[in-house]
Amino acid sequence: MKSLKAQHHILANSSQQIEILEHGINHDDAFKLVPFQQQLESSGLFPLTPRALEIFQVNIGKMCNQVCKHCHVDAGPDRKEIMTKATMQQCLNVLAANPSIKTVDLTGGAPELNPDFRWFVSEIKKLDKHIIVRCNLTIILANKKYNDLPEFFKQHRIEVVSSLPFYSKDRTDRQRGDGVFEDSIRALQMLNAVGYGLEGSELKLNLVYNPAGAFLPASQTALENEFKLALKKDFDISFHSLFAITNLPISRFLDYLLQSGNYEKYMEKLIAAYNPVAAANVMCRNTLSISWDGFIYDCDFNQMLDMKVDCTSRHISQFNAEILDKRNILVNQHCYGCTAGAGSSCGGAVT
Amino acid sequence: MANHYYNAEDLGKFGKVGEFQKPMADKFFAWYGEVFAEGNLTAKEKSLIALAVAHAVQCPYCIDAYSSDAFEKGYSEAQIMEAVHVAAAIKGGAALVHGVQMMNKVKEIAM
Numbered sequence: 001m002k003s004l005k006a007q008h009h010i011l012a013n014s015s016q017q018i019e020i021l022e023h024g025i026n027h028d029d030a031f032k033l034v035p036f037q038q039q040l041e042s043s044g045l046f047p048l049t050p051r052a053l054e055i056f057q058v059n060i061g062k063m064c065n066q067v068c069k070h071c072h073v074d075a076g077p078d079r080k081e082i083m084t085k086a087t088m089q090q091c092l093n094v095l096a097a098n099p100s101i102k103t104v105d106l107t108g109g110a111p112e113l114n115p116d117f118r119w120f121v122s123e124i125k126k127l128d129k130h131i132i133v134r135c136n137l138t139i140i141l142a143n144k145k146y147n148d149l150p151e152f153f154k155q156h157r158i159e160v161v162s163s164l165p166f167y168s169k170d171r172t173d174r175q176r177g178d179g180v181f182e183d184s185i186r187a188l189q190m191l192n193a194v195g196y197g198l199e200g201s202e203l204k205l206n207l208v209y210n211p212a213g214a215f216l217p218a219s220q221t222a223l224e225n226e227f228k229l230a231l232k233k234d235f236d237i238s239f240h241s242l243f244a245i246t247n248l249p250i251s252r253f254l255d256y257l258l259q260s261g262n263y264e265k266y267m268e269k270l271i272a273a274y275n276p277v278a279a280a281n282v283m284c285r286n287t288l289s290i291s292w293d294g295f296i297y298d299c300d301f302n303q304m305l306d307m308k309v310d311c312t313s314r315h316i317s318q319f320n321a322e323i324l325d326k327r328n329i330l331v332n333q334h335c336y337g338c339t340a341g342a343g344s345s346c347g348g349a350v351t
Numbered sequence: 352m353a354n355h356y357y358n359a360e361d362l363g364k365f366g367k368v369g370e371f372q373k374p375m376a377d378k379f380f381a382w383y384g385e386v387f388a389e390g391n392l393t394a395k396e397k398s399l400i401a402l403a404v405a406h407a408v409q410c411p412y413c414i415d416a417y418s419s420d421a422f423e424k425g426y427s428e429a430q431i432m433e434a435v436h437v438a439a440a441i442k443g444g445a446a447l448v449h450g451v452q453m454m455n456k457v458k459e460i461a462m
Contacts, residue, residue: 166425168427170427171427211423213422215419215422215423216423217423218394218395218423218424218425219389219394222389222393222394222395222424223425226395226425272363
């Protein structure tokens with residue numbers, strides 16, 4: 001399976017995605033949705049403004065060894081966009097100058113595929129920041145040179161956050177590709193073997209659940225309990241928390257929704273589940289997202305839609321915390337994904 | 352007036368039955384919510400029971416709602432189909448067990 005970009009697919013163009021989200025499949029406004037901005041206004045949250053910046057999320061490249069059907073990044077082996085060491089150094093300068101930023105969240109693609117990944121991690125650690133790596137698990141087994149990643153993570157006290165859409169092979173492989181479940185299980189066992197995810201361990205291993213289809217996640221607590229029981233019983237695997245994340249109608253998941261005829265119903269479902277409490281706690285209020293080429297976004301989803309922050313500090317080379325603090329966060333129809341039900345963020349439910 | 356009895360969109364209007372009789376509807380929906388909350392049975396188990404009952408009472412709205420709900424809560428296609436077979440088996444059995452009544456009656460009058 002190729003990325004949308006490699007297929008020269010119309011949805012590889014972010015402005016086409018926004019056009020569909022705003023004006024419907026046929027661009028004729030026949031399918032009218034309540035504008036997200038209007039919902040925020042009715043909740044007294046518009047314009048949406050940032051709170052104290054805590055999380056600095058860096059997308060260090062779109063290359064990935066997997067091609068998941070729901071990927072909002074459109075990542076895959078054919079994506080060549082990779083953050084350079086020079087841009088990483090600019091990120092490090094910003095981190096050093098902003099002690100209020102406590103956490104650096106590294107994502108991709110598979111962030112480990114960036115040739116300077118390990119250097120970047122050890123430099124961030126020198127600044128005494130908490131580091132999260134969004135590890136797709138299978139990368140650990142993809143090549144011998146990655147087999148020691150669990151040890152590397154441990155050495156740097158990294159929090160590992162890994163996607164596992166379900167505790168059964170069938171649902172996992174349908175979303176992430178054939179063989180992904182078995183490799184993920186082996187990788188989780190390798191992480192457990194070095195101490196990750198064990199009860200009482202400071203080596204945090206958290207899993208991410210996202211629905212393999214056009215529906216919203218069930219209760220995060222109920223899912224976590226089930227995952228824990230099933231993974232322990234079937235594979236003797238332990239982990240700490242499960243983050244239930246809603247799929248946003250972007251990129252390959254948007255493509256899936258359109259191809260399967262689910263787009264309109266899914267959007268209606270998201271809107272019907274709009275929760276003002278979740279809206280008040282959306283992650284873009286305490287997070288910034290940096291792209292492989294150093295641009296600044298309110299979140300990883302806005303990044304994929306090429307909606308750069310609405311202020312003059314738009315690139316890491318011109319990072320200005322004061323200006324960024326005063327900006328208004330950009331919203332559009334995809335934001336309904338983060339405000340549905342219990343809410344959704346890179347750390348799971350927000351209510 | 353619609354020219355058919357069932358319309359998928361009507362499921363979304365279920366909450367509006369309170370327009371004609373609010374106090375009873377309010378009681379029903381509060382009770383309904385409590386029935387399906389986590390309890391001595393999990394919300395997931397209750398969803399599967401609801402799906403089976405939906406087939407037994409042949410309610411298309413309930414089938415739509417609980418097919419989605421049971422799948423979303425993590426049951427596989429095969430598990431969901433087995434639940435439907437349970438409903439079907441009970442319905443089939445319920446018909447067939449009346450065969451005993453039939454036999455009793457026939458034996459009563461037969462020479």
